[in-house]
Amino acid sequence: MKKREISTKTTEKQLLSGNEAIALGAFEAGVKVASAYPGTPSTEILENFCTYEGVYAEWAPNEKVALEVALGASFAGVRALATMKHVGLNVAADPLFTAAYTGVRGGLVIITADDPEMHSSQNEQDNRNYAYAAKVPMLEPSDASEAKEFMKIAYRLSEEFDTPVLVRTTTRVAHVKGLVSPGQQEVSAVKAGIEKIPEKLVMLPSNARRRRVELEARMGRLREFAEDFPENRIEWGDRKRGFITSGVSYLYVKEAFPEASVLKLGMAYPFPAKMIGDFASKVDEVFVVEELDPFIEIHVKAMGISCKGKELIPPFGELNASIVRKAITGKAAETFFEPSPIPFRPPNLCPGCPHRGIFYAISKLNVFVAGDIGCYTLAALKPLSSMDSCVCMGASIGTAFGMEKALGKEALGKIVAVIGDSTFIHSGITGLIDIVYNRGFTTVIILDNRTTGMTGHQPNPSTGVTITGDVSTLVDIEAICRAIGVKHVRTINPHEIEAAIKVLREEVERPEPSVIITKAPCVLVPEMKKRKDKPLFLIAPDKCTGCRTCLKLGCPAIEWVAVTPEEAKRLGYKEKQKGYSRINAVLCDGCGQCAPLCRFKAIVLATKEGK
Amino acid sequence: MGNILFCGVGGQGILLASEITSFALIKSGLDVKKSEVHGMAQRGGSVVAHLKYGEKVYSPLIEPGTADIEVAFEMLESLRYLPYLKRESRVIVNTQKILPPSVTTGVEAYPDDILSGLKGKGLAVFPVDAFEAARRAGETKAVNMILVGCLSAFLPLEAEVFRAVIRERVPERFLKANLEAFRQGREIIDTMLQAAE
Ligand code: SF4
Ligand code: SF4
Numbered sequence: 001m002k003k004r005e006i007s008t009k010t011t012e013k014q015l016l017s018g019n020e021a022i023a024l025g026a027f028e029a030g031v032k033v034a035s036a037y038p039g040t041p042s043t044e045i046l047e048n049f050c051t052y053e054g055v056y057a058e059w060a061p062n063e064k065v066a067l068e069v070a071l072g073a074s075f076a077g078v079r080a081l082a083t084m085k086h087v088g089l090n091v092a093a094d095p096l097f098t099a100a101y102t103g104v105r106g107g108l109v110i111i112t113a114d115d116p117e118m119h120s121s122q123n124e125q126d127n128r129n130y131a132y133a134a135k136v137p138m139l140e141p142s143d144a145s146e147a148k149e150f151m152k153i154a155y156r157l158s159e160e161f162d163t164p165v166l167v168r169t170t171t172r173v174a175h176v177k178g179l180v181s182p183g184q185q186e187v188s189a190v191k192a193g194i195e196k197i198p199e200k201l202v203m204l205p206s207n208a209r210r211r212r213v214e215l216e217a218r219m220g221r222l223r224e225f226a227e228d229f230p231e232n233r234i235e236w237g238d239r240k241r242g243f244i245t246s247g248v249s250y251l252y253v254k255e256a257f258p259e260a261s262v263l264k265l266g267m268a269y270p271f272p273a274k275m276i277g278d279f280a281s282k283v284d285e286v287f288v289v290e291e292l293d294p295f296i297e298i299h300v301k302a303m304g305i306s307c308k309g310k311e312l313i314p315p316f317g318e319l320n321a322s323i324v325r326k327a328i329t330g331k332a333a334e335t336f337f338e339p340s341p342i343p344f345r346p347p348n349l350c351p352g353c354p355h356r357g358i359f360y361a362i363s364k365l366n367v368f369v370a371g372d373i374g375c376y377t378l379a380a381l382k383p384l385s386s387m388d389s390c391v392c393m394g395a396s397i398g399t400a401f402g403m404e405k406a407l408g409k410e411a412l413g414k415i416v417a418v419i420g421d422s423t424f425i426h427s428g429i430t431g432l433i434d435i436v437y438n439r440g441f442t443t444v445i446i447l448d449n450r451t452t453g454m455t456g457h458q459p460n461p462s463t464g465v466t467i468t469g470d471v472s473t474l475v476d477i478e479a480i481c482r483a484i485g486v487k488h489v490r491t492i493n494p495h496e497i498e499a500a501i502k503v504l505r506e507e508v509e510r511p512e513p514s515v516i517i518t519k520a521p522c523v524l525v526p527e528m529k530k531r532k533d534k535p536l537f538l539i540a541p542d543k544c545t546g547c548r549t550c551l552k553l554g555c556p557a558i559e560w561v562a563v564t565p566e567e568a569k570r571l572g573y574k575e576k577q578k579g580y581s582r583i584n585a586v587l588c589d590g591c592g593q594c595a596p597l598c599r600f601k602a603i604v605l606a607t608k609e610g611k
Numbered sequence: 612m613g614n615i616l617f618c619g620v621g622g623q624g625i626l627l628a629s630e631i632t633s634f635a636l637i638k639s640g641l642d643v644k645k646s647e648v649h650g651m652a653q654r655g656g657s658v659v660a661h662l663k664y665g666e667k668v669y670s671p672l673i674e675p676g677t678a679d680i681e682v683a684f685e686m687l688e689s690l691r692y693l694p695y696l697k698r699e700s701r702v703i704v705n706t707q708k709i710l711p712p713s714v715t716t717g718v719e720a721y722p723d724d725i726l727s728g729l730k731g732k733g734l735a736v737f738p739v740d741a742f743e744a745a746r747r748a749g750e751t752k753a754v755n756m757i758l759v760g761c762l763s764a765f766l767p768l769e770a771e772v773f774r775a776v777i778r779e780r781v782p783e784r785f786l787k788a789n790l791e792a793f794r795q796g797r798e799i800i801d802t803m804l805q806a807a808e
Binding site: 562 | 621696
């Protein structure tokens with residue numbers, strides 16, 4: 001079980017990330033049940049929350065289930081939490097919109113962690129729009145200290161107004177550490193237990209119509225509340241410029257214009273119309289500073305208040321104090337050095353990663369690779385270059401199958417779907433059912449490395465271990481595929497590239513649904529990290545002809561050493577040889593993928609003594 | 612107010628180094644904000660952490676042209692964040708090289724004049740072979756603590772504050788080597804500063 005670093009005993013300020021602060025806030029708010037699917041930048045919330053005493057926390061198979069579990073816990077009268085990254089809320093949108101109708105019993109808070117700049121995401125959607133669309137209040141902290149306090153406020157609001165509450169963070173709130181003061185634990189007034197209230201919880205049209213009216217009345221009450229909510233506050237300064245802002249953008253405004261007047265919205269939705277009107281009337285010019293969409297701006301303009309926003313502030317990417325200052329004043333801050341034209345350093349699959357082997361094998365097939373979300377998306381980069389599409393969690397299977405249906409028989413042998421174990425369980429299973437049910441032949445390759453790698457190695461149902469490290473029932477992917485009706489399910493070792501190519505060829509040509517499961521653990525899971533006697537490979541310098549074949553694997557441990565004609569001669573190479581490959585012994589993980597690729601048998605297992 | 616930019620390659624211990632520094636600043640009664648990026652970037656990609664401190668810190672991000680100190684855990688990475696530096700910034704560079712993919716695959720060469728390039732710009736450059744120093748301290752994994760030691764020489768804090776933080780944060784069995792690494796790092800810079808006088 002993971003050890004928690006945050007003490008609950010001390011009252012001293014602690015250095016916490018936004019995510020750690022949210023976990024602490026949830027604990028102090030008395031949350032009993034929390035469910036999540038890992039996703040950057042939200043993952044550490046549950047990883048921290050699960051270490052507190054007297055709580056239940058889980059990794060759910062996907063965000064929809066996570067929200068439903070939290071909603072159920074709320075129905076049972078306890079405070080509950082669901083956390084996810086921005087795109088996760090798309091998956092959980094279905095329960096969200098109707099949970100707004102049912103309302104809650106125990107407080108229910110949903111964290112949406114947005115990722116402006118797409119540090120680790122496929123899009124940068126602005127989830128404040130969900131608050132508006134689902135008619136749910138949203139709080140937006142600007143740093144870790146607020147994040148903790150806002151969690152407690154969110155639970156009080158949720159119970160007082162009978163509504164789920166969204167709390168939105170962004171990467172620069174979730175992953176910024178700041179000082180946070182621990183506080184007292186609260187106890188909810190709601191009693192845990194089973195209560196049958198069908199008119200509130202059964203959303204048949206007749207009930208839903210009544211709840212719909214109530215929902216509108218609730219939003220009205222929340223709008224009034226927003227006027228006196230202390231976290232919607234005006235900081236008066238110089239009245240020439242008045243800024244309306246929220247979340248981390250508030251900090252950029254304070255840094256760039258410390259002397260200006262600022263209306264900070266702690267509640268991103270609904271808006272305090274009177275307060276905004278009052279503020280706007282007392283300053284010469286109103287500026288709305290917000291990342292991504294003109295969410296505040298549109299609402300302010302709809303109130304008939306003129307303001308400047310997105311005509312100055314970029315509508316995409318992260319902001320910072322410099323961008324804000326330049327946007328408003330037109331003057332860029334002084335910089336002294338140009339960026340240097342240096343080699344790019346993109347993330348890469350680790351040395352020994354099983355994904356490298358299977359993607360190298362796939363690259364030999366000349367097929368369209370419908371890919372998915374995970375570490376293995378990095379296979380799209382050079383030199384593997386073996387992923388041709390990647391849209392969202394689980395999309396590989398459906399998109400591959402759609403291509404098959406579009407092209408008919410011609411598609412046979414030309415398209416594969418590739419998806420990770422965790423992603424398959426998240427939302428790949430239904431796609432596979434579609435292939436089987438609708439008589440397709442698309443081959444699905446499931447990469448089973450026993451973990452959710454990209455987000456930091458969380459266990460998942462196919463790992464058979466829970467968030468707290470307890471052993472559980474292992475969900476058998478092969479059995480799922482067979483049960484769905486796939487007759488051809490083959491399990492292979494992705495490190496054995498030649499054998500993998502053979503199996504791939506056979507299965508993609510098969511005019512029936514087929515699944516290939518590649519089984520080999522991620523090199524970063526504990527049992528792999530603990531290995532003592534890893535084999536080590538080396539390249540015999542006298543045998544290497546400099547053909548560069550091994551470099552096409554893109555293993556970080558294989559390095560090209562360029563040589564001049566003189567050096568080549570001195571080293572005993574043909575004069576034309578431009579260089580040779582060598583293996584960095586510190587990095588080599590001993591996977592052995594590279595050895596059979598060398599036609600000249602230059603890559604060999606190092607003997608123990610040579611190590 | 613002070614701005615420290617830590618940069619390097621995922622897996623080099625940058626987060627811990629910036630953490631130890633943050634705790635030392637907090638112990639001295641300062642406000643601190645530290646910004647990191649997790650997720651995809653950590654797979655061997657370029658990694659950066661912004662640390663800002665002062666009486667009261669608002670923005671968690673260092674603005675271009677305002678970093679007082681850059682601590683580069685890898686030589687090439689010292690160049691990547693140049694626009695963040697001021698003319699008089701101090702640049703601590705670990706002279707270790709970690710080759711990016713375009714270099715290991717022979718598409719591009721690793722630039723060979725990095726240190727002189729930095730000095731040529733008039734920056735105060737402090738090259739440190741942190742790997743070798745860590746080895747001498749008895750723990751090659753303590754590269755990050757060598758660099759914390761180096762950095763500490765430029766901060767308005769007593770070395771003892773850092774030592775107290777290291778004692779609190781580093782597990783018992785690594786403590787001796789880490790304290791030694793910190794001492795050596797600090798000494799390396801002190802020696803350089805004396806030589807410059
Ligand atoms: S090790 Fe083998 S495959 Fe790699 S460059 Fe040398 S001869 Fe070619
Ligand atoms: S065996 Fe080859 S492919 Fe595997 S980690 Fe070592 S160098 Fe890389």
